[in-house]
Every structure is written in C-alpha cells, then in structure tokens.
Amino acid sequence: MDREQLVADAAALTPAPGGRFLLGIAGAPGAGKSTLAVRLVSELREHLGPDAAAYVPMDGFHLSNAQLDRLGLASRKGSAPSFDVWGYLALLRRLRTAAPAEPVYVPDYDRTLHEPVAARHLVTPETRLVVTEGNYLAAGAAGGPGWAEVRAQLDAVWFLATPDAVRDGRLLARQRAGGLDPAAARAWVDGNDHPNGELVKAHLAAGVRIVTLDAD
Known part of the structure; x- marks a missing residue:
C-alpha cells in the first residue's frame, strides 16, 4: 500500500468539526510508526486545515532514566514496563473529555537527551483526528x-x-x-528491541x- 492511500484513509476517519477520533499506529520497534504518524498529521493539516490533526507519541511516556535505574529496567528501556502506561492512559482519556476551550500539551521523547520532555506537542480544542503511535497499542x-x-x-x-x-x-x-559502538548496538537490538518486537507481533488485539x- 502506498502512503498516499493511507493519508486518504486517515482523512476519511476525520470527523466533522466538533468531533474527535483517536487513531493509534502500532508496530514493532523500528517499523516506522513515528515517521508514518508525522506524515499523516502533516498531510491532513495541509489538506484539511492546521487544527485538523495532532501527533501524540506514546514515547513521551518513557520513564526517566532515574526511574528506570530505580526499577532495575535500564537494560530493558522500551519494554512495556518501562513506560508510564497509566499516565498515557490518562492523557488519552483527557483527549476524549477535554473542555472545548482547553488545549492539551503532550510530552515527547528526545533521542539526543535520551529522556522524555514535557509539552513538545499540542492538541488544540479544534483538533479532530489525534494520531498516536507506539509499540504496545495493539498488544492488549x-x-x-x-x-x-x-x-x-x-x-x-x-x-x-x-x-x-x-x-x-x-x-x-x-x-x-x-552513541553505542557496533558491538554494543548489536547487543542492545538483539537483547531488547527484538524481544519487544516479537511480543507485539505475536499479540494483536481484535479489530x-x-x-x-x-x-521507498
């Protein structure tokens, strides 16, 4: 399937002004989820208006490195327990119930800092399609x-x-x-990213x- 067709499919999901639809894009690590989500949002804003769509990355709910160290999860960063799932869930619920005049600020993950950062993205009251993406959205x-x-x-x-x-x-x-050398990068991908990917590929919720x- 080409990307233009996916843009058209996302546009078809976008409700009339006053409505809001939450679209999740799931996939294993490295699948291209964020690239696709950002493109969908950019194209929809261009064709339907600047407030038609907004990007909400699950990665903004990575636990900080300090919390991962505390929990013994530093070597499993990116695994399901290494996210603040309850904070992410609260944001999704808020996006459904936000008052008409209330903007919602959304965190992101910074790959230079290797830490989550607050309020990088914005969902305006007029936003009709929220595109959120992350590894575990379809894992149930x-x-x-x-x-x-x-x-x-x-x-x-x-x-x-x-x-x-x-x-x-x-x-x-x-x-x-x-910043990892080739051997360390190989070890991280094999010991962490690939097991996370196998979990999400093996367990897809209904629908x-x-x-x-x-x-490309």
Whole structure:
C-alpha cells in the first residue's frame, strides 16, 4: 500500500468539526510508526486545515532514566514496563473529555537527551483526528497492566508490519546514532528491541488493521 492511500484513509476517519477520533499506529520497534504518524498529521493539516490533526507519541511516556535505574529496567528501556502506561492512559482519556476551550500539551521523547520532555506537542480544542503511535497499542493485555485499557480508548488501530530485516537495520543505525559502538548496538537490538518486537507481533488485539507500506 502506498502512503498516499493511507493519508486518504486517515482523512476519511476525520470527523466533522466538533468531533474527535483517536487513531493509534502500532508496530514493532523500528517499523516506522513515528515517521508514518508525522506524515499523516502533516498531510491532513495541509489538506484539511492546521487544527485538523495532532501527533501524540506514546514515547513521551518513557520513564526517566532515574526511574528506570530505580526499577532495575535500564537494560530493558522500551519494554512495556518501562513506560508510564497509566499516565498515557490518562492523557488519552483527557483527549476524549477535554473542555472545548482547553488545549492539551503532550510530552515527547528526545533521542539526543535520551529522556522524555514535557509539552513538545499540542492538541488544540479544534483538533479532530489525534494520531498516536507506539509499540504496545495493539498488544492488549499481553503488554501487561494498562495496555488493554489503552486499546479501549482508541477508535481504530493500524499495525504497521515492516520486514524484520528492514527494522533490524534501522534499529542498529538508531543505536549507533545514540552513541553505542557496533558491538554494543548489536547487543542492545538483539537483547531488547527484538524481544519487544516479537511480543507485539505475536499479540494483536481484535479489530486491528494490518498495514504494509511499499518500499521507498
């Protein structure tokens, strides 16, 4: 499927002014979720207006490095327990119930700082389509406590299925860009990213649409 068709499909989900639809994009690490979500939002804003769509990354709810150290999860950063799932769930619920005049500020994850940062993104009162993305949006209860409740808040979920070899190359490049040497990058991808990916590929909640993209 080409990206233009996905933009058209997302536009078809966008309700009339005054409504709001929450679209989740799930997938294994390195699938291209954030790239697709950002493109959808950008294209919809161009065609439907600047407040038509907004980007809400699940990665903004990474636990800080200090909290990961406290919990013994530093070596499992990116796994389901390494996120503040309850904070993310509270944000999704807020996006459904926000007062008409209330803007909602959304955190992000900074790959230079290797930490979450507050209030990088904005959902305006006029936003009609919220595009959120993350590894575990389609995992349901298999992701652990809270993830089934996250799935229930989303009106639709697309699972971006990307070949493992493509994801592997992207993940290695990501870790190298983050400062790891080749051996350490390989160890991180094999010991952390790939197990996380196998979990999300193996457990897809009901009603999830599988999406594949044409090669660039």
